[in-house]
Amino acid sequence: MERTEDAGDRAESPGQPSEGPANAPTEGVDEINDFEQDNLTAHSLEESHWTGTETVVSQDDVPDALLLNLFCARAKAPKETEDSLIEAEESWQPVREWLGSHDAEQVRAAAEQRGENGLTAIHFACRNVPPLDVIDVFLSIAADTVQWPDGFGWLPIHYACASGSEEAVIKALAEHFPESKTATDGRGRTPLHFALGDKPASPDVIFLLSSSGAASFPDDIGMLPLHYACAFGASEEVLYVLTDAYPEAITSRDKRQRTPLHFALSNAGRKTVPAAVRLLLSLDRRIVNSVEGGPLPLSVLAAYAAIVRNEDENRDKRESVQRCLEHLLHAEPEPTADFFTALQSLPDWLSERAVVMPVVQILLNEKISQRFPTAVLMMDFYVLTMVIISYSHNVVNSIQRRFDDDDTNDTIATKSLIPLYLGVAYFALREVVQIMSLLSLKVFKLWLYDPSNYLNVAFIALVLSWTVVMDSGAGDRDTFRVGAAVSVTILWVKLLAYLRNMLIDFAVFVGGVFYVVRRLAAFLLALGLILVAFAQMFYTVFQQTDYCRNQPQNDLDYDLILAETRCDASTLRPYCGFWTSFLSVYTMLLGEVDEDDFESSGVAMALFVIFMFLVVILLANVLIAIVTDSYKVIQYQRAAIVFWTNRLDFVAEMDAIANGPWKSRVKKSLGMLDQDEDGAQQRDVFGKDLWKQIMDLFEDDSFDGMSTVDFIAFALLRVVACVFIIPMWLLLGIVTVGWFWPPQVREAVFTSKVSKHSSDTAKEDELRRTQVKQLQQDVIEMRDDLLQELALDRTQIVQMKSQVAERKLEIANEMKQVKRLVTMLFERQIAFSA
CATH class of the missing domain: 1.20.920 (Histone Acetyltransferase; Chain A)
Structure with missing residues (x-):
């Protein structure tokens, strides 16, 4: 196997894939190629001698006993073109001629010649995709050599699997030495690992090699054959074989806590990957989440998608990545802070597909209607309104003082500027906490790439600057008037950005402005x-x-x-x-x-x-x-895309603040214990049952008449609820920034209608489910038909047996009759003779 670039030149993250074996998709596969490079380097002098890449020894100078090694090493593996197939076939002709011109003892002696690194003729042959007739000669005359490892622990079957040899060749090697299917090299890899590389074997070969338990063998960094299969984009049939042979491999992790799903997503642009992702998630949905500190699969997909840029050249790759994303989201991952930040880190072309999926919109609605996001939304509105009103009033007052010749004091009373200082402190604290949360999640780049954060910083800086100027009375009056007037724009843009997160019409308007400007x-x-x-x-x-x-x-x-x-x-x-x-x-x-x-x-x-x-x-x-x-x-x-993208940004920000890693660290440093999730959920549904009972008062109309006691009691309860309970409860929620609102009210105010989105993947999955159900029904009908046919056949067989028995009895009787007749004839013949 060739290697075209050093492992050090490639990224170590599983989320930065590349194509092919030489460009390994993950660090684990990098190490495969590193070892192969070491192997080739160790054999370089010997290989250059055999293959003639360096003019060191001619064929005439090689002893006859070593010519077999020379011819096997010079043979060529076939490639995809027809000419290469013919050339490869012709390259084995010298090997066949040498084997045909020597007797068995000479062939055995030549086959057992070992090079400096332990390579024999069968090792060289298996490296170059040998024909079956050549391997049969080795196995019939020098069968012991199939058990000989080279200096790195590779058996001939390792080389055959790595080179993509024919199924018959690998099967012959395995039958002559069954233990070779579980034999490991110096780094713990079986032939099955190599059969799943850049030259993947057929499902039959994979079944043959995994039947001995090799599917459960990890290499020295904990990678199972299923990890290799996913990393190199094996077919769905191969994955079925591996998961059937060792189901635990689906959740198995290497030393960096990476499951096979991570390796599949690290090369999500391959056509076979969506089927692999669907299969793995259908067998165990838990792997869609981060396991024991391992990377989140969605983050791996986001890292790969970031390198797929050009739409025309990578159209197929983009389609494959989008289908992988849909499979991940349909698996219903846990809505953690890491999950939302991973959604944010998706490139625009992929994020737009994610936010219109109902599963994502449902999660965003659930998150934004929780207490903390609701409180922040309402608090933002309160503080922003307070800043705009106070700023407008104080700026006008300051300008009047500056242009009033009778007033020698240009300053504004500090107490009237307190709302501005409080507003600046609030928004500054929000930005600082958000930055700390993103730093703890190691995704600070999301803050840098979000334009709304720069608007927030400009808002804080301008309001604070002009507040200090008004408080101190400094600056030229004309400069202050112009600067304060221009700064008002930032305040109202900030309010517009807030409404963008709340109402889809404002989101469409803001998105439309930027979209139109780009088009114009x-x-x-x-x-x-x-x-x-x-x-x-x-x-x-x-x-x-x-x-x-x-x-x-x-x-x-x-x-x-x-x-x-x-x-x-x-x-x-x-x-x-x-x-x-x-x-x-x-x-x-x-x-x-x-x-x-x-x-x-x-x-x-x-x-x-x-x-x-x-x-x-x-x-x-x-x-x-x-x-x-x-x-x-x-x-x-793009209305839904614009709105839900804005909502994703806000929810991700709130979830990073409320549930980021910093929270557990702070609690741990303060000696506080984490509250269980059930307790938090109970606190979040405060008043849910009571509000439902109040609403039920207006739905129950099953009364016999208006004069009954029940009707009068319910009417009084409805009046009390409408006049006192509901208004007071809503007012309490407004005062407490929604904290004491029941969940139903928060959902009614802050959630939005989920878009109806039917993707190609969803249609494909539905079609598959329909086909599976139809197949199950066909199997049941076929089984019933077979049972009926078997019952009928049994009846026919019984009848045939009865008929045969009757025929046998008739034949026996007839034979007895014939015997008596023959006896009578003999007796009469004897009597006549006498």
């Missing part, structure tokens, strides 16, 4: 160039004309004319300066047109007509068409 990049650039061009043309046409000669030359004249004429600045000559010309062209695009400015010049009028047609009529309508089309895309095709 080329159009806006072209429009800007056209506006600049026309501004330059108008500015040039009117230079040194009567139109511009009476134009004011300085700001003093400009202000004087405005004061005297009491006219608007737009009535002055707008095309006598480049900047005013550009502004006028821009306003013409928006519909503010004064054609009187162009009547003095025919060229100017022509340019005006061209501008109106090209820009105002044509480009403006193109702009409207692009915006409308783009917004429809985001509204009808």
Whole structure:
């Protein structure tokens, strides 16, 4: 087996796969290739001698007893092309001729010649996919050599399995030495490990090798044959054989706590991997979660998906990865903090597929309706509203103080700025806790890649900065007025971002704005160039004309004319300066047109007509068409993706804060015991039964009449519930940021309708289930038919036996009759003779 790159050049993580054996998908398989490289290096001098890669020894210089080794080493393994198959077949002809020209003793002596590293002729032959007739000669004349390991513990069957030899060859080697099926090399690997490499054997060979228990043999790093099969993308039939031979292999972990599922997902782009993932999860769903500190399978898939970039070149790989993702999510993994951060780390093209799956949306709804996320959402709204109101009031007050000549104090009372300080402290604490949580999960990059975090930092910095300026009275008054006015934008954008996480309409709007801007990049650039061009043309046409000669030359004249004429600045000559010309062209695009400015010049009028047609009529309508089309895309095709992606970001943030590893560490450092999950769940359903009983009051109408005692009692209870209990309970929840709301209220307020999504994988699974049910029904019907046929056959057999017995009796009677007749004839013949 060849190796094209060093193991040190490849990533050690199981989540960073690559194709083929030389580019091993995991560290465990890297070590396979490392050992093979060591083996090849150790044999390099001897192999170069035999194969002639270095001109050291010619064929005439090799003793006759060693020619067999030379010819076997120079034989070529077949490749995929037809020419290579012919060349490989011809390369074994010297071996056949040598074997045919020597007697058995000479062949035996040559076959037992061992090289420096213990290799014999059968070792060399098995490395090059030998034909069965050659192996039969070795096994018939020098059968003992099949039991001889080389210097690294490899038997000939190890080489045959590693080279992808024919089934008949491997079967012959195993039959002559059955113990070889469980023989291990220096690193604990059986021939079955090698049969599952880059040249996978057929399911029949895998069944043959695993029948002796080899499927349960781990190598020196704890990898079972099933790990190898998943790492190299074995077929579903092979996986069935391995899991049937050793079912415990599904949950077995190597020394880094990796199951076969991790190795399959590390090469999720292979066509065979989705079937492997489906099979493994169908046999044991527990492996979809992290086991004893091992990596989360979804994180492994995310790491692989990150390297699949180009959509056109990797279309098949993307489809395979998406199907693997759907199999993982349909297995219902535990909604831990690691799970949500892994969902966040998926690339956009894969995350968009995940968030529209009902199983993910259900989990997000469950999480966001819990107490802590609900409390944070409501607290965000309260604090943000408080900051916006306080900021608007204090900025206006500060500006008035700064421009009031009678007031020498430009500062604002600190007590009126307390809401701003508290708001900044709250949001700053949220960001710090979020960063700590992500650091504890080792996914801080998610914070860096999330644009909303930069909005939060800008919000905190601006509000704090202007609050300090208002508190100290520092800064120029004009600079403060402009800066504070611009900063208001951040406050309202922050509120819009909050509403984006709450309502799908706002999510669609925000997503639509960014989507439309991206789509308009080329159009806006072209429009800007056209506006600049026309501004330059108008500015040039009117230079040194009567139109511009009476134009004011300085700001003093400009202000004087405005004061005297009491006219608007737009009535002055707008095309006598480049900047005013550009502004006028821009306003013409928006519909503010004064054609009187162009009547003095025919060229100017022509340019005006061209501008109106090209820009105002044509480009403006193109702009409207692009915006409308783009917004429809985001509204009808990407609305659910945008909304649920935003909700995933928030839920992941809350879950990282509430349930991240830092929580257990803090409790441990403080000597606190972790509360059991059942207790936490009971606290989270506070008031659920009571609220249900209150709601049942409005559904029970089974009364005989309105004058009955039961009806009057229920009516009074309904009035009390509507007037006192429900309003007071809802008000208590509002005051306590939803903490004392029953789960039903939180679900009604914060959950969203789950999208109906039917993926190709779901359809395929449903089809498989239907086919399995149909097959089971067919088997039952066939069994009944067979039983009926067997019963009928038994009856026919009994009848046939009876008939045969009757025939036998008739024949016996007839034979007796014939015997008596013959006896009578003999007696009469004797009497006649006498």
